[in-house]
Amino acid sequence: MLDLPIEDQSVLIRYFDQVRRCAVFCKLDDDEIIQEIEDHIMQEISNYSKPVTQKDIESIIKNLGEPRKWIDENELPWWRKMCWTLWRGPNDWRLAYLSILLLFFGTAIAGPFGIIASFFFSRVVLELEGTQDIHRKRWLIYPSLIIVYFAICIIVLMAIIYPLGNCVKYLLDGLFPHVGHASFLNAFSAFFFVIGFFWFVLNSLISKYPKIVRKIFRPFTDNWTPKKRLVWGFLSLLFGIISIIATIVF
Amino acid sequence: MHSLLLDKWTTQLKKGILELCILNTLSQNPQYGYDIVRNIRKYKDFLAITEGTVYTVLHRFKKDGLVDTRLEESTKGPARKYYELSHYGKDYLVKVNKVWDDISLTVKEIINFNCPE
Numbered sequence: 001m002l003d004l005p006i007e008d009q010s011v012l013i014r015y016f017d018q019v020r021r022c023a024v025f026c027k028l029d030d031d032e033i034i035q036e037i038e039d040h041i042m043q044e045i046s047n048y049s050k051p052v053t054q055k056d057i058e059s060i061i062k063n064l065g066e067p068r069k070w071i072d073e074n075e076l077p078w079w080r081k082m083c084w085t086l087w088r089g090p091n092d093w094r095l096a097y098l099s100i101l102l103l104f105f106g107t108a109i110a111g112p113f114g115i116i117a118s119f120f121f122s123r124v125v126l127e128l129e130g131t132q133d134i135h136r137k138r139w140l141i142y143p144s145l146i147i148v149y150f151a152i153c154i155i156v157l158m159a160i161i162y163p164l165g166n167c168v169k170y171l172l173d174g175l176f177p178h179v180g181h182a183s184f185l186n187a188f189s190a191f192f193f194v195i196g197f198f199w200f201v202l203n204s205l206i207s208k209y210p211k212i213v214r215k216i217f218r219p220f221t222d223n224w225t226p227k228k229r230l231v232w233g234f235l236s237l238l239f240g241i242i243s244i245i246a247t248i249v250f
Numbered sequence: 251m252h253s254l255l256l257d258k259w260t261t262q263l264k265k266g267i268l269e270l271c272i273l274n275t276l277s278q279n280p281q282y283g284y285d286i287v288r289n290i291r292k293y294k295d296f297l298a299i300t301e302g303t304v305y306t307v308l309h310r311f312k313k314d315g316l317v318d319t320r321l322e323e324s325t326k327g328p329a330r331k332y333y334e335l336s337h338y339g340k341d342y343l344v345k346v347n348k349v350w351d352d353i354s355l356t357v358k359e360i361i362n363f364n365c366p367e
Contacts, residue, residue, distance in 0.1 A: 028309060036283055036305050039330065043284040065300025072306050075313075 011058055012041075018067035027075045037064065095125045096140040103144045118144035126218050134219055149217055157198055189243045196239030203232040264298050270350055271297065272307050273335070273343045276317065280334035283308060308333055316342055 016034055023030035044060050045052045064070075068088070073081055085093045099121035106114025122141035126134065134141070206213045206221065207229055214221045275281070275289050287304045290297070311317040316339035321329045335343065 033305075036331070037302075040284055040287065040301070040305075063301050065302040069300055069302040070306060072310055074310075 009057075011054070011061060015061050015067060019070050022068050022071045025077055025080050026071055028071065033070050037070070040064065092125055092128050093137070095121050095128070096137040099125065099144055100140045103147075115144055115147055119148045123218075145220075149220070152216070153198070153202070157194070157201065160197075160201065192239045192243035196236045196243060199232050199236035199239065203229055203236060261298060264296075268297050268299060268303070269307055269311075270346055272304060273311070273316070273339070273346065276333060276335050276339075277343055280320075280332045282322075282330040282332045284330075286333065311339070315339070 016037070019033055019037065020030045023033060041057070041060055045056065048056065068084070073084065076084065082097050086097050099118045102114055102121060103118035104114075106117050108114070110117075122144050125137060125141050206224060210224070214224065271290060271293065272286065275286055281289075283305055286308065287301050290299075290304055291301065294301070308317065311333075312319055315336060317333045318336045320332050320334070322332055324330045
């Protein structure tokens with residue numbers, strides 16, 4: 001222990017233990033860090049004109065800051081950094097890590113409820129941050145967002161396409177009875193029709209109700225511009241044409 | 251809400267400045283860790299740091315090759331670790347200072363242009 005003119009060095013010992021615990025799995029040498037802390041304390045008390053007391057040592061330690069501050073987070077393995085963030089924050093990163101953990105472990109335990117819980121955490125992170133700092137967290141929050149948005153799109157489309165699909169099938173069977181049983185060809189046409197219709201519906205919705213759609217599908221629609229409407233419209237038309245050609249040619 | 255935003259922005263800005271300040275502290279001559287802390291201490295409240303953070307930054311500089319370290323025996327106690335800018339660190343400092351000058355001049359121009367006194 002240090003050669004200090006105080007009897008009770010328990011505060012110091014506790015501080016060193018906490019620093020060593022923070023340095024576990026860190027690339028830095030904890031002995032080197034402890035040596036620096038000891039050197040700092042000895043230099044500090046060498047400037048004292050009056051006898052050093054327990055309170056002086058506590059004040060020096062307080063000025064040095066939390067034990068965690070001695071460890072550069074970049075030196076920690078990713079899982080340790082994650083645990084550290086989960087334990088101490090900041091809140092936005094904590095929520096982002098919770099989102100991805102819930103997606104994997106929550107889904108394994110509770111099925112779709114895990115996905116829904118993960119989705120809510122991701123949305124909270126979005127609301128906290130806007131879109132400024134999302135880029136660094138995207139790998140943590142995007143998976144659950146994509147899954148839920150995709151599910152919403154499928155549900156909305158199926159609600160429209162299922163009744164329409166029956167009409168289209170009836171039409172195809174009526175117009176081209178000789179290919180009525182070629183399920184692959186029907187499926188091929190239907191596939192392109194569905195994709196084209198999907199882009200058409202999405203384009204229409206976002207053009208008509210841009211605020212609502214942006215609110216629902218954040219952050220993927222944040223950068224939507226009217227110019228992109230033309231691109232999406234073209235895509236839907238292209239798929240529709242392919243669908244028609246496939247139906248006619250075959 | 252606005253004070254929270256201001257705090258967040260200020261904290262990020264000061265984090266970036268801290269490394270610049272420590273590098274400039276080392277620009278004149280090699281110093282040991284405690285001396286650097288003492289020089290930065292005057293600005294501790296402005297930079298919103300704890301003294302331990304200075305050592306963390308110095309470790310990072312060493313890992314990045316910006317500083318070299320050496321141990322020197324001391325008559326007043328254990329051997330002291332001295333930090334000194336490496337050749338690469340000196341080049342880096344010149345560039346970083348130039349960037350800082352450019353940024354501060356540009357920002358000042360923008361502020362003066364848009365919010366003339």
